Amino acid sequence: MHTSLSTHQADTDLTSGESALGANTQYLTFFMSGEEYGVDILCVQEIRGWENATPLPNSPPHIRGVINLRGTIVPIIDLRRCFGLAAIEYTPVTVVIVLKIKTSSGNRVVGIVVDAVSDVYSLAQSDMRPVPDLGTGVDTQFIHALVTVNGRMVILLDIDELVFFGDLPDIGGLRAKIEVE
Numbered sequence: 001m002h003t004s005l006s007t008h009q010a011d012t013d014l015t016s017g018e019s020a021l022g023a024n025t026q027y028l029t030f031f032m033s034g035e036e037y038g039v040d041i042l043c044v045q046e047i048r049g050w051e052n053a054t055p056l057p058n059s060p061p062h063i064r065g066v067i068n069l070r071g072t073i074v075p076i077i078d079l080r081r082c083f084g085l086a087a088i089e090y091t092p093v094t095v096v097i098v099l100k101i102k103t104s105s106g107n108r109v110v111g112i113v114v115d116a117v118s119d120v121y122s123l124a125q126s127d128m129r130p131v132p133d134l135g136t137g138v139d140t141q142f143i144h145a146l147v148t149v150n151g152r153m154v155i156l157l158d159i160d161e162l163v164f165f166g167d168l169p170d171i172g173g174l175r176a177k178i179e180v181e
Contacts, residue, residue, distance in 0.1 A: 024122040025040060025122070025123055026041040026042075026120055026121065026123075027039060027040060027041060027154075027156055028040075028041045028044050028097065028117065029117075029119050029120070029121060029149075030095070030114040030115070030116060030117050030118055031115045031116045032079060032085060032114055032115050033080070033083075033085045035155070036149075036152055036153075036154045036155070037079075037114075037154065037155050037156075037157055038121065038147075038155070038157065039097070039099065039157050039159045040144075040159070041120060043099045043101065043159050044098070044099060045098040045109060046098045047095055047096070047097055047117055048095065049094075049095060049096075050094040050095065050113065051067060052065075053066055053067050053076040054066050054067070062077055062078050062079075062081040062082045063075055063077060063078075064076040064113060069109070069111075072109055074098060074110060076096060076110075076111040076112075077110060077112050078112075078113045079112050079113060079114055082162075088115070090113070093115070093116045094113065094114070094115060095116065095117050096112065096113055096114075097117070098111045099159055101159055101160050102160045103160075121147075121149050121154070123147055123149075127147050127148075128144070128146070128147050128156065129147065130145060131143045131145070141158075142157060142158050142161040142162035143156070143158065144157060
């Protein structure tokens with residue numbers, strides 16, 4: 001499955017004088033449990049339809065297994081499990097976003113399973129809002145920023161911070177805590 005996506009401009013005002021073309025970063029957005037998330041499009045290697053992954057013994061529950069992508073063994077991570085969301089049956093719109101992430105030992109390729117791909121948005125840094133302080137015990141270092149696009153809040157992820165092969169944060173209740181702030 002190869003997906004073609006249109007590019008949209010955020011619906012916020014650019015009051016800082018930034019050029020609408022020069023200072024923007026593009027984000028691929030996707031849905032999980034009705035919420036929209038985004039990753040820097042420069043990290044995206046490709047978008048594929050769901051295919052069964054080969055399970056690995058003794059792997060954490062969020063690791064669905066591995067796939068062979070043109071000779072490269074790619075671990076597949078179920079972001080629903082990472083985020084503490086209820087499991088769903090994979091459907092024809094379930095996709096794997098193959099990402100290139102930076103680690104201390106170099107670049108790695110990893111796939112994340114998401115409910116559906118949404119769009120590509122071109123966002124200015126001035127449109128992005130920092131994550132509010134949610135108190136101790138709430139890890140938000142993997143969230144790059146929050147932005148409103150077409151009246152919806154989009155959580156922009158820092159995929160290099162998020163995708164570890166060890167513990168991944170449980171952000172199941174994060175949305176509710178952000179809305180309270």
